[in-house]
Amino acid sequence: MSGSEEEPRIGVFICHCGHNIAGTVDVESVSEMAMKLPGVVYATDEMFMCSDAGQVLIREKIGEHKLNRVVVASCSPRMHEPTFRRVVEEAGLNRYLFDQVNLREHVSWCHMREPELATEKAKDLVRMSVARAAKLEYLAIKKVSVLPTTMVVGAGIAGLRASLDIADRGFDVLLIEKTDKLGGNVAKWTHLFPSDESGADVIKPLIRDVKKHDRITILTNSKVSEFDGYIGNFGVTVKNVKTEKEQKFEVGAVIVTTGFEPFKPEGYYAYGETPDILTLAELQELPSKEQLVKPSDGKPVKKIVFIGCVGSREPGVKGHEHCSRHCCSATAKAASDLRDSVDEVLVLYKDIRTYGKGHEEFHRMARQKHVIYSKFPEEGHPEVIVKNGKIKMKWYDVLAAEDLEFEPDLVVLATAMIPPDDVEQTSHMFSLTRSGDGFFNPEHIKLAPLTTHTAGVMIAGAAQAAKNASEAVIDASGAAAKAVGLMAQGEVEIESTVSHVLPDLCSACHTCLTACPYGAITMDETKDPPVAFVTEAKCHGCGTCAAACPSSAIVMYHSTDDQILSMVEAFLCPAPEAEGGGSA
DSSP: OOOSSSOOOEEEEEEOTTTTTTTTSOHHHHHHHHHTSTTEEEEEEESOTTSHHHHHHHHHHHHHTTOSEEEEEESOHHHHHHHHHHHHHHTTOOGGGEEEEEOIIIIITTSTTOHHHHHHHHHHHHHHHHHHHTTOOOOOOEEEEOOSEEEEEOOSHHHHHHHHHHHHTTOEEEEEOSSSSSSTTGGGOSOBTTTTBOHHHHHHHHHHHHHHOTTEEEEOSEEEEEEEEETTEEEEEEEETTTOOEEEEEESEEEEOOOOEEOOOTTSTTTTSOTTEEEHHHHHTSOOOSSOBOTTTOOBOOEEEEEEEESSSOTTSTTOOSOOSSHHHHHHHHHHHHTTTOSEEEEEESOOOOOSTTTHHHHHHHHHTTOEEEEOOTTOOOEEEEETTEEEEEEEETTTTEEEEEOOSEEEEEEOEEOOTTHHHHHHHHTOOBOTTSSBOOSBTTTBSSBOSSTTEEEOGGGTSSOOHHHHHHHHHHHHHHHHHHHHHSEEEEOSOOEEEOTTTOOOOOHHHHHOTTOOEEEETTSSSOEEEEOTTTOOOOOHHHHHOTTOOEEETTSOHHHHHHHHHHHHSOOGGGOSOOOO
């Protein structure tokens, strides 16, 4: 049943969403209005349209009333549009003969103190959606093949775990690492909490298994220099940073696990003026000894100070406003361990957040061992002065309400996790967006936390945000499962709501090529004169090219001019039987 050539028979389903919508919007009134609209043969309101009962109702009414268009007014399409598309398909309709109205985020939540106006706005939106639904057209479901190889970029703990998971499931992996060693930051750490193992001991078995796996190709000292294609069919050029030699590969999916790097706190707390002021990461890399010694002269450390949130949670520092989450727990663990061999251990902090299950125990353990915690004010950081090889500190203790001084042998700065210095290059290479903290954005923080807006490209571990090793491993296995799911299918559906070029109208001005943010448009040189051509598997249906085209040569499937104008007309000129809207 296509529905495109038939007289529109539209069904409208208004969702209460519990109290989320119905608590503000008079959904019964909206349903009654919808029933009077042209082309509507059935309208109702239900408690939860996304529930099993709601889905059954839609399927039943499609058959009972011979509906060939469906409108659901509920929550964000980002959440349940795939659900409702599947429901109408199960009832025999093409998925693109469905339209969804967002009454929750766009109406009830933002107008909760104006229920009458919110109800009128809801009527406007439903009326516009019904007008658009009458113009919807059947679109074919398209698929592309998927090559059975995944490229993993970054060989830290997340990259290694993802590679091994994929290879163990019978698919090939191309593992790219820009340094000469596998293991990333974890391999450098002397202690991992809560197990208290060294990072090298934890990651060594993983590295061993990856190296001996016959389905994993490892390229160290290498970077991706070129990346093109679309989901299931990516073309990759990898360059060796030492030899400049390039190799070309074809892969079906990509997992970006580029991790993080510790913030180098130049300009903070006299860092760099003496080797006795170092970062927590640098402390982790010191040779393990029973007695901690000063890097400057090798003498035993008797007094040590940790300073938290160095470069983290600072609004004035671009890219470092985020909490790095691991620092408080790692500081507490390190302070607790060192207290056994050091006379005095102080932790200066502006806030304590022992993020993670069971991590509060590290803080308790440190306090039980008489590690001294001193809170300094948000705007009054400790002063650190290095003079004649000695370190002197001054700060104001908020809880004691007095100025304090101390002369430590060693100062350890718990610094932020920040993106690698080549994150901008990686972002452009794979068309990934970045959040305010500089890490890569997932497609959706809750619904799609491992996929990105570039179909076929996943992110995992600290490439997405500041995370500990355990979280990175969990992410990696999830991303690997996504990649395996794509490859196991052999082919994958691509979105049909893409742009299309009308060759007769194309003036070959190249405007669309520069406008497209996804590189989905090229010039078809086989035509004389050449015309623009859209690679549909790369197109995201954003409409930028259609808006930019001066010749109106680009049509957006599912968002045609006719469909959009019908919505405008329905809002500005409501049918007589539906008058009473127009508030917006």
